[in-house]
Amino acid sequence: MNTQTNAEVQHYLDRMREALADLPATEVGEIMDDAGAHVVEVAEEMGEEFSLAALTDRLGTPHAYAQELRAAAGYPSPAAVDVPTGSRPTILARFALWSLVAGTVMAFASGMSGGDSEELTLLIGLCAVAATVLVFRQSALMPEIERLPETAALTDGLRRLEQGDTQRVLASLRTFQPVWWLGRALLIGSVALMSYRYEPAALLVLALGVLSLVAGPKARTDRRWLWISLPATGAALGVLLLILGSLASQLDAPSPVQASYNPQPSTPDNIYVFDKDGKPLTDVHLYDENGQPLETPWYGCDGRSSGEDNRYPRPRVVHDENGCREIPGVPPFAIVLPTPNLTTTVPPASTVPSGSAAPTTPPSTPTPSAQAPAPTTVTPVTPTG
């Protein structure tokens, strides 16, 4: 029998053992000796044609097999056990179950957020820890949890899921379970070291990582270990998604160029408007080319947004030794309007009327032309010739 077959047979036997879990442990051991050998033998007979589906076809689902065996052996059916203990308060059981569910979801979420802890996370985390301690210390709690209607609904759903085509996929995935257990512990350990380095939470997360190593194989036969295994899986999946997500975004957007495709143009926090003399204007309303007000949110000293409007400049929020102040209107700087613009645009209009340059030009032109013949008349050369 190859390892693949082994794993699937083992899976079948595990499910069967689960369905008998409420019986005394020695009895379960005896049954599994007998019926387990039978399942293995049937699987061996199938040889090449073996598949979990074929096995289920021949023997029924592990659950059905166990039920038939129970009925023939005269054991009380698990539902019948309800009667004497059903009236007991199941608040603790309910707490344990829902803490497990919430803890798993929370572990996934905080794994994905890279371990950001908030009050709610902390609270759920504490509940999950308390629930784990509870199920391990109170042995009577597990059967109680199994009898909760929500547990029945959950396991029913899972069982239905396992019977379809997914059965084959699940069975093949199960082969890699030990690898996953190791990877899970490493992922959780990395969170403990990277996110919570100096916080007490690091110890908690590290403990979860180490315990998850044990919890994986244990949870197959002892459901109590699910209280460690499931949150560990949630956290590890969250971290995995976080890592894959950041890898994908690095691959997708290698350059910041793509950031410019943002359809929402970035608006500055504040806008100061000056008139032509460099005097700051206040209470200016700004609109874009479509007549839409250019609105930006504004946060005052109380940290709350005043809502969006398009009146600028916004009051300036200044933090100094006196605390926080809101200074209305006035820009924190003065401007000098650029002068080169004046000289290039102004000359044609301004130089003509100005009189300063005019006196030098008019005398220069007539003087040389009028005085040119003069030297010839004055020349003393003519009397000698």
Add this chain to the structure above:
Amino acid sequence: MDTSQLLKGVLDLAVLAVLRKEDGYGYDVLRRLRQGGLDGVGDASVYGTLRRLYNAGLLTSYVVPSEEGPHRKYYSLNEPGRTRLLESGKTWKSFAQALDDLLGEGA
């Protein structure tokens, strides 16, 4: 008529009967029952019945290691088991006789 309902009542007797001559492990017992004509018998029912008879003190068991597969747990009839087989056998025979008479020639 649904034989599975009939089987439920007589499976104890059938299992005791096939173990009378020779000890057997679960799959053995199942094969003997099927070869004997009870082909509707369910695998798990046989194992459950073996457990019940064992817990009732009618069977003893011993384990035989197997080289090629998992080790096998053999069951054998003990004295209370043989006594039970005799009693139950008598009950069955008179029951079957009564039913035969009721049916008469009609069946």
